Amino acid sequence: MxxxxxxxxxxxxxxxxxxxxxxxxxxxAGPKTIFFWAPAFKWGLVIAGLGDLNRPVETLSIPQSVSLAATGLIWSRYSLVIIPKNYSLFAVNVFVAMTSLYQIGRAIKYEQAKKSKQ
Known part of the structure; x- marks a missing residue:
């Protein structure tokens, strides 16, 4: 239907x-295909990741951020080896990976600072 x-x-x-x-x-990979719409809606993850940049660092989940970063990196690579190459999928996944890697860095820095205070 x-x-x-x-x-x-x-x-x-x-x-x-x-x-x-x-x-x-x-x-x-134009608007008539899923190759267009899947990356378009995936930008919601990027927006959520950007919103989390202001989130208190102690509430960040390292496993969740690692999972998102890995997913972003894997799908970035995949988007360049499929036919047709999907540059919009590549772009959104690079941003998913970048925001997640930044969050991982924040969380690790926080954990190290917490350990050094003890």
Whole structure:
């Protein structure tokens, strides 16, 4: 059912896409495919990670940050070896990895400072 709705929406929008945007619209990783929408929605993880930069360091979860960083790095690599190359997937995963690696650094620095005080 949802596939039919999506195809109907794409067909309706197809008529309004300007000729200059046609190459993007028709691209193998363009808005007509999951290759476009999956990275678009994954930016929510980046936004959440940026929001966590103001989070108190003692509430950070190192295992969660490691998991997100590993996922970001693995999917960044994957996005460049698949066909078609998916640069939007690459970009979002680099940002997921960067925000997570920064959080890991904050958490480790906090743990070391806590140990040195004891």
């Amino acid at each position: 949802s596939r039919v709705v999506y195809k109907t929406l794409v067909s309706a929008a197809d008529k309004f896409v300007p000729s200059k945007l046609r190459p993007l619209w028709e691209h193998e």
